[in-house]
Amino acid sequence: MSDLLEILLPELILVGMACALFLVGVSTRVWARRLAPVLALAALAAVFVLQFAAAMGLRAGVSASDPWNTLHAGAFSDYIKLLTSGVGLLMVLLAWPTNPDASGSRSLNFGADAGEFFALMLLSLAGVMLVSVANDIVLLFLAIELASIPTYVMVSISRPLPAAQEAGVKYFFLGAMAAAVMLFGFSYLYGTTGLTKLNEIGAAFQAARSTGLAHVGSGAMSSTASLSSWGTLAVVMLLAGFAFKIAAVPLHAYAADVYQGAATPVTAFLAFVPKTSGMVAIIKLLATVGGTLWSFPPEITRLLWVLAALSMTVGNVLGLLQDNVKRVLAYSSIAHSGYMLVGLTALTAAGASTADYSVASRVRDAALQGVYFYLAAYGVMNAAAFGVLMLLPSRAYRQANLRRRRGHADDVTPPATTAETFDDLAGQGRRHPLLGLAMAVSCFSLIGLPLTVGFFGKLYLIKPALDARLIGLVVVTLVNAAISAAYYLQIVGTMFLRPDPATAEAVESDIEEDAAERAATEKYPRRVFPIGAAVALSAGLTLAFGAVFPATEQLTQRTHEAAMSHPSPPSAPPETGVALDAP
Secondary structure (H helix, E strand, O other), rough: HHHHHHHHHHHHHHHHHHHHHHHOOOOHHHHHHHHHHHHHHHHHHHHHHHHHHHHHHHOOOEEEEEOOOOOEEHHHHHHHHHHHHHHHHHHHHHHHHHOOOEEEEOEEEEEOOHHHHHHHHHHHHHHHHHHHHEEEEHHHHHHHHHHHHHHHHHHHHHHOOHHHHHHHHHHHHHHHHHHHHHHHHHHHHHHHHHHOHHHHHHHHHHHHHHOOOOOEEEEEEOOOOOOHHHHHHHHHHHHHHHHHOOOOOOOOOOHHHHHOOOHHHHHHHHHHHHHHHHHHHHHHHHHHHHHHHHOOHHHHHHHHHHHHHHHHHHHHHHHHOOOHHHHHHHHHHHHHHHHHHHHHHHHHHHHHHOOOOHHHHHHHHHHHHHHHHHHHHHHHHHHHHHHHHOOOOOHHHHHHHHHHHHHHHOOOOOOEEOEHHHHHHHHHHOOOOOHHHHHHHHHHHHOOOOOHHHHHHHHHHHHHHEEEEHHHHHHHHHHHHHHHHHHHHHHHHOOOOOOOOOOOHHHHHHHHHHHHHHHHHOHHHHHOHHHHHHHHHHHHHHHHHHOOHHHHHEEEEHHHHHHHHHOOOOOOOOOOOOOOOOO
């Protein structure tokens, strides 16, 4: 039982604090709404410190399982929990209530539901952590849904607008469809083996393959692993369900509408949490299919190749056609899922690319390390972009304020009060140079330019793909990186080079408008300090992990340890044969 407590301690902290926040949410007092983010931040900070201590050596290289082998913890899960809690801290800061009545901020309005909002956030983060330790298909499904279901509610309550409710409904129904597809896959995974433990299912697959791994001499190998038709169907259905979570093509259609409709901090949350849970689930599925030797049927490699190429291409091409920055970042998220799928394709293709088992093993480890590194890079560099959008007022909001100051009391505040479109960003880099610089750092890293963490992220994905001889996929990746530069640079160029498309009335009143804006932002450090701190941390870490090599080395070391740790405990093949031909 001590192992069980050790494995689930981070999740218990978050779930326990979420329950406390639900109780805090019963109160309608302002102090309760101000207390909610503080409690959420404290819980995530405690988990981060706990996991950081584990990552720095207190439990390095030690695996632990509960007495029923339902959970398995090791360097892999420690890294995922550390990453989730760290990025979770940034997400809480972005969602910090800055209104006088603590009902939200200019880009977020949860009203009196502050306790419930932050409780849902903690539950979703706990779901991601639970995915990383799950070694049972039932628990894995429940963990994935724990990470997803709270986000459906967060989207709907994030702001009282029809667009938010529409986004929440679309997200919920499509998420229900993805859950059904996942259950379909899990049912066939159980039906073909009669087992629910992932490592035991993997051992059964390995024992029943028609053509397994055959070691020849010292280090040489011949490998064409195969699955039965029912096993292949199970894997394909599960990949389809997980593809929805990471917004990969063809299950990507919801992303743009949901990202645009949700409040900006919720959009930032969606860009990381479901993607991380889905990617971790895919890695666990591949570990189950490939076993401890990571041997895969060629059909899996071809499917991942197609998913990666389509996700990158569709995401980047459609991103070029958008005029809403949040929709641009939505399609960018789809493309980045494709980049991570490049690493997973290299993982599955490594065995077929070389006859030397030791070389294939190094390629697989490098591919896994690249995926883990890119998850951290994307979580860090993406937060700054959404934070900048939160801190910049929309053009319609500025014009409404100007008309209101001119005596037009009947004017109403526009739905979007913070920046969402390119018109909203025009000229804001010159007006707010620090925010413009933070957006530039984020965009340059998302492109993958040197001296940013995004550069190393793409490098760590492309190198194992080259070693696995996926030349065509590498070319597609590089072409898409060049395409993405067009809309990322458009964001930066709009902020610094494009004039503010203000009306003639506003242009004539620049002095009056600037004076009013300065007066309105005198309380800026006190009111929006948490959001500004999140932007500063995100931009700073993006540069630190890309340009300060000791910091880069530390992150690389953590990802290397995670890559060397198998997501599931080892298991011997079953003594009795398991029929894999029919469910």
